[in-house]
Amino acid sequence: MRRWKPQPSWRFWAASVLFLLIAAAAVYTLIPVGRALALPPEAWPINAQLFAQGLLGLALLSLAGSFGYQIVATATLWYGLDRDGLYIYWLGHRTVVPMQMIEHVASGVTERGANGHLLQQIGYFYGAGRLANGQTVQRFSTVNPKRALGIQTPTEIYLISPRESAAFIQELEQRRRIGPIQQLTPGIEAGSIFFYAFWTDKVVQRALVLAVLLHLVLLGTLMALYPSLPALIEMQTDPSGQALSSVPRYQILFLPLAGALLGLLNLGLGLALYQRTSVGARLLQLTTVGLQILFLIAAATILL
Template sequence: MALVSAAAAYAGIGLYAVFAVAPEQWLIDLALYGRVILFLALLVLAGALTYRVAAAFTLSYDLDRNGLYINWLGNRAVVPLDQILHLDIGLGAAAQGWNPLNAIGYYAGQRSLDDGRLAHRFATAPNTRALIIHTSTALYAISPKDTEAFVQDLEQRRNLGAAKSLASTVEPGRMFLYAFWHDPIVRRLLLMAFVINLLVMGLLAARYNDLALIIQMRYNATGDVVAMLPRHEALFMPFAAFLLSLVNMVLGLLLYRSQMLGARLLQAASVLVQILFGIAVITVLR
């Protein structure tokens, strides 16, 4: 994690040096675009690794006669003891088919299995050594420090019988607003907006040096040019589109619990904004 963070900082300092001069002196090309993409990728990777480390340090397992409670970063998964069917060691075939999106909101991840159940990974141990708890609707991979003692404690509490009925659930903390990130529609819209923005920036970087120093940027209703501006002004169009999408994402995060449809529509609006700004950039480049 430290290495990735250092690499991101180094890339960021290099980009700052490029843009610290007057806009007229910016050297915009595909090489610089590649450096920007690398910087963004390193930032995302550093954030993901930081999350994983924080989740690992806060991961804990608690037991009472009613249930098993898996805690991490203010979140909690509840496994009623009376719903446990059996225990295993190792995920087996369920260890296959995971992807990075499965890890959002977890130490390791969640995915659907072929039998219709959900697999939840909350283990710092390798898949082959994790303790697997099976219920009729899910399986949970965990890694207590002393597996044998943990299993004995769990069985003793199961034998006592539940004092109250619990529901098998994952209770997300409010810190990271997981419900928003887990929505597949929101994910697709965010990805579409981000990809369109990157494509527009790439197109602009590829054609930037072919532009005249002063370009036509504003038109009236009849299509006549009403303003000639320095070419670096064109760079602010995809940046403005990105900021608008960022605002919509933040608003979506805040509204999702009470207005899920509204939050989704905001992300759809972000895609539309990216398309419109993309058309504007293409018009400038013609």
């Protein structure tokens, strides 16, 4: 199999600069939060502003991580050809396009929707989309779709940008005329390094999003109410409602901390189990949602 590197593009360097700038902004935003939490618990300046600052820092850190992923994906992108098909590799993943399904090669795709949204143009043009004419497009190009090669199949167009595109087209046509030796199955063969199958599971995605939102509601509410709480709060009561023990108010923040730690534990177990039992991995993430609801109820019981 001959290996074809993609054409060089300024988008890779733009993504690298954005990654560095956003990562620096995230660190700059989170440093004051770290300093505040480095104080003794009794002196923590907990309030809604600190919550918003921490949330912003984590959001910037997540965005920087997304750009970092795209940088590595761009650096590892390449195309392969043999008698049986076209292969697109990135980050250990492989997209297979059987040779018998390739109808023709278009020089550039100009239909509306080929470019995707702005975030799908960082590093390289990536992701699936739908063109104005209704066709599905799969983007794997480091150059604008107008200058990319469009590999047309009965159901999809694959946008690629190999160096020496004329030689690539010539070799592709030669292999099409020779014909395949074996029939391949089209689609994505996911690598295991980034747990692609786990993160793209719809049940897992929805459970994780819901769990994170519930956790943020709990943490944000507690931090917003924290300045108005008394120095000592009642954590346990008897059946008649009389307080059994009072603790410093900062201990109420252990509820979201416990929720986060249990959520991370379930996430790690889900990643480890998904290949063997996807149902079990999904149930773990749904359990995380239930735990966040229980912690919300516990917090409401203490505060009301």
